[in-house]
Amino acid sequence: MSGLGDLEREVMAQLWDAGEPLTVRQVHERLDPARGLAYTTVMTVLDRLAKKGVVTQQKADRAYRYAATQTREEMTAALMFDALSAAPDGAARDAALAHFVGRVGPDGAAALAAALKAAAGDR
Amino acid sequence: MTALLLGALGLTLSLIVPGPLARARWTARAPGATVVLWQSVTLAAVLCALGVVLAAPEELVRAHGADQTFGVAALVAALGVAAVIVVRLLVSVGLVAYRSRVRRARHRLLADLLDAHAGLDDVVRVLDGGLPFAYCVPGRSPRIVLSQGTLRVLDTQQVAAVLAHERAHLSARHDVVMESFTAFYRAVPAPLRSRAPLDAVHILLEALADDAARRRHGNGPLREALQALGGPVGDLELEPHDAARERRWRLDRLAPGAPGTDARLSAAIYAVAAAILVLPTVLLVVPWLDRAMHTWPL
Numbered sequence: 231m232s233g234l235g236d237l238e239r240e241v242m243a244q245l246w247d248a249g250e251p252l253t254v255r256q257v258h259e260r261l262d263p264a265r266g267l268a269y270t271t272v273m274t275v276l277d278r279l280a281k282k283g284v285v286t287q288q289k290a291d292r293a294y295r296y297a298a299t300q301t302r303e304e305m306t307a308a309l310m311f312d313a314l315s316a317a318p319d320g321a322a323r324d325a326a327l328a329h330f331v332g333r334v335g336p337d338g339a340a341a342l343a344a345a346l347k348a349a350a351g352d353r
Numbered sequence: 354m355t356a357l358l359l360g361a362l363g364l365t366l367s368l369i370v371p372g373p374l375a376r377a378r379w380t381a382r383a384p385g386a387t388v389v390l391w392q393s394v395t396l397a398a399v400l401c402a403l404g405v406v407l408a409a410p411e412e413l414v415r416a417h418g419a420d421q422t423f424g425v426a427a428l429v430a431a432l433g434v435a436a437v438i439v440v441r442l443l444v445s446v447g448l449v450a451y452r453s454r455v456r457r458a459r460h461r462l463l464a465d466l467l468d469a470h471a472g473l474d475d476v477v478r479v480l481d482g483g484l485p486f487a488y489c490v491p492g493r494s495p496r497i498v499l500s501q502g503t504l505r506v507l508d509t510q511q512v513a514a515v516l517a518h519e520r521a522h523l524s525a526r527h528d529v530v531m532e533s534f535t536a537f538y539r540a541v542p543a544p545l546r547s548r549a550p551l552d553a554v555h556i557l558l559e560a561l562a563d564d565a566a567r568r569r570h571g572n573g574p575l576r577e578a579l580q581a582l583g584g585p586v587g588d589l590e591l592e593p594h595d596a597a598r599e600r601r602w603r604l605d606r607l608a609p610g611a612p613g614t615d616a617r618l619s620a621a622i623y624a625v626a627a628a629i630l631v632l633p634t635v636l637l638v639v640p641w642l643d644r645a646m647h648t649w650p651l
């Protein structure tokens with residue numbers, strides 16, 4: 231994985247673990263300070279994540295705070311659901327992803343959604 | 354006459370051939386060649402449609418001895434319809450490619466962010482969650498996504514077989530083949546199209562990836578992985594009927610004593626695929642072009 235990709239994942243992990251919106255400085259402090267990461271780099275990464283729609287920026291107390299748009303569990307469930315349920319139009323096989331075994335049908339997708347919801351609630 | 358023959362051939366290739374070809378059992382022993390045969394059948398059907406559109410007006414003009422003006426109008430109309438067919442196909446290819454790219458980019462991003470194995474590998478991503486599944490996100494920056502559930506259910510050899518299967522899809526760019534058939538399916542008007550090529554090519558590509566995986570890791574681990582990953586999750590039977598049928602077909606190919614791939618059969622299929630593309634052109638289109646050169650107001 232590229233250096234920036236690693237950093238994006240670590241920044242997301244900090245936001246998820248914090249459970250509340252963080253400022254750039256707070257994210258910077260929570261990432262391993264010993265590796266000499268520049269403040270501006272953290273800002274760039276948060277900006278990129280916001281552009282990609284996985285992080286929101288909110289202004290509070292004259293400072294920008296960043297929060298994940300979904301919890302880790304919600305994002306995992308959404309990704310799995312998109313990967314495993316049948317193509318929305320149903321008419322043509324979706325060529326975007328290749329699965330090791332066939333995906334779940336409409337009944338299975340409903341059951342899967344319920345199971346994922348229950349699993350997310352367990353945590 | 355040329356237009357009628359091309360039309361009959363085109364309808365045969367698009368409506369009559371797909372059913373029996375999709376059901377044929379010998380395709381399991383030559384999956385790669387059969388994919389090429391499907392490509393040849395599909396492309397030949399498109400060429401026949403174009404041939405009908407171009408030849409029919411010319412033949413009518415010649416038969417009725419119409420004047421120059423009518424001939425020009427017929428030529429323009431024929432070229433217009435042919436252009437519509439080609440543009441419709443190209444637009445469909447573009448749309449399918451665009452939608453795939455968007456969906457893949459989203460999957461790549463989320464899988465990278467959620468990766469529980471922290472950059473263990475450039476391509477493999479592991480997601481939290483007990484439900485066993487494995488899929489790949491093709492493209493120039495591909496990903497293979499597994500769940501923790503998959504790693505729990507499968508042993509190391511079986512995981513290696515699954516990864517080899519997915520890597521075969523990625524390196525052979527099976528996604529491009531699948532996208533072209535999907536685009537073609539969507540471009541054809543509803544009464545003329547058939548799902549058979551789409552589904553048949555899909556399972557043949559699975560067979561090709563299975564063959565690559567078993568060459569590296571043997572039949573056993575791959576078969577066990579297929580049994581474990583497609584089966585019921587707890588007491589939930591999630592697999593739809595067509596997916597269950599595909600999985601059984603793949604398991605049969607991997608069963609002990611099942612016939613392997615057949616090089617001579619493959620060679621014969623390649624020859625048929627080439628003939629389907631070349632023969633109509635040589636026997637019908639070239640003589641027609643020869644005659645048409647004298648009729649068309651060029």
Ligand SMILES: [Zn+2]
Pocket residue numbers: 328329330331518519522558559562
């Ligand atoms: Zn596959």
